[in-house]
Amino acid sequence: MVSSRQTQSIRLVWEVFDRSDNAFSVVELVQMHKDSMNKTTVYRILDRFEKEGKLHTFLGKNGLKWYAKCNNCSSKQHIDIHPHFQCNECGKVECLSIDVKIPKVAKHHIEQANMLLLGQCDECVV
Amino acid sequence: MVSSRQTQSIRLVWEVFDRSDNAFSVVELVQMHKDSMNKTTVYRILDRFEKEGKLHTFLGKNGLKWYAKCNNCSSKQHIDIHPHFQCNECGKVECLSIDVKIPKVAKHHIEQANMLLLGQCDECVV
DNA sequence: TTATATTTGCAACCAAGTTGCAATAAGTGG
DNA sequence: CCACTTATTGCAACTTGGTTGCAAATATAA
Ligand SMILES: [Mn+2]
Ligand SMILES: [Mn+2]
Ligand SMILES: [Zn+2]
Ligand SMILES: [Zn+2]
Numbered sequence: 001m002v003s004s005r006q007t008q009s010i011r012l013v014w015e016v017f018d019r020s021d022n023a024f025s026v027v028e029l030v031q032m033h034k035d036s037m038n039k040t041t042v043y044r045i046l047d048r049f050e051k052e053g054k055l056h057t058f059l060g061k062n063g064l065k066w067y068a069k070c071n072n073c074s075s076k077q078h079i080d081i082h083p084h085f086q087c088n089e090c091g092k093v094e095c096l097s098i099d100v101k102i103p104k105v106a107k108h109h110i111e112q113a114n115m116l117l118l119g120q121c122d123e124c125v126v
Numbered sequence: 127m128v129s130s131r132q133t134q135s136i137r138l139v140w141e142v143f144d145r146s147d148n149a150f151s152v153v154e155l156v157q158m159h160k161d162s163m164n165k166t167t168v169y170r171i172l173d174r175f176e177k178e179g180k181l182h183t184f185l186g187k188n189g190l191k192w193y194a195k196c197n198n199c200s201s202k203q204h205i206d207i208h209p210h211f212q213c214n215e216c217g218k219v220e221c222l223s224i225d226v227k228i229p230k231v232a233k234h235h236i237e238q239a240n241m242l243l244l245g246q247c248d249e250c251v252v
Numbered sequence: 253t254t255a256t257a258t259t260t261g262c263a264a265c266c267a268a269g270t271t272g273c274a275a276t277a278a279g280t281g282g
Numbered sequence: 283c284c285a286c287t288t289a290t291t292g293c294a295a296c297t298t299g300g301t302t303g304c305a306a307a308t309a310t311a312a
Contacts, residue, residue: 005278038292063189107248116240122233131309164261
């Protein structure tokens, strides 16, 4: 279901993404809002933002869910599919605006390619 | 820790992989051995096989852990890194022997690229 | 066959995520 | 400004995948 009311909690969660272009894990998001709302609420709001095309999600290296702002997506479709990077040192996650060409596989129909790059980020690289 | 004894349980878990080139989720593996061993044992044996370079693991579309046979890996290193495919219809997972060239990202050091392709497998494609 | 160290079972635990339902609070119209 | 309707939230309980500590079992070397 898509949000139809502008609540305090919705504003608070959105602010985090509005102020930064980083990706945030669901664990961070629950943690940073733990004094102002229930974790269920955080999960539900993130869910709605995704359905509305405001945020997109992907899985980090341990299968943890991450959220980041969308560009030009809508409740109709998510169009900004791109690879993500996660730093093995500090754990930070970034959206990468590079194109991955989807490989062809005989007799298969490929709909989507999820790519997660692992390594050291600009702050952790030696 | 690497196996130093050949037990019944170890033999049973290995047989599954020996008989097929499929990938198996940890959930399937626990399920199929539930009458002959404890789930903890399954987890521990899979763990050892990975450390020994007999199996490699990766995450499927819901963050679930999957295991598949290695080719020419050892306890020293896993060398057969490749993309995986998961069918959106039947859930089946396959190792793909295709090369993915690792993209360069400015100021980052990329160590590894995990790629998961999603779509319809040969049996589910229309 | 015995000794020893590895492996296993079990029960309890943990973390991420979900559900049902009652309470609360946006938004609407009067 | 007030009442009403219904979306949203809090809460507690639950589910699932995965881990841990420790005592019991068992593979192997002597
Ligand atoms: Mn992204
Ligand atoms: Mn594989
Ligand atoms: Zn870093
Ligand atoms: Zn299929």
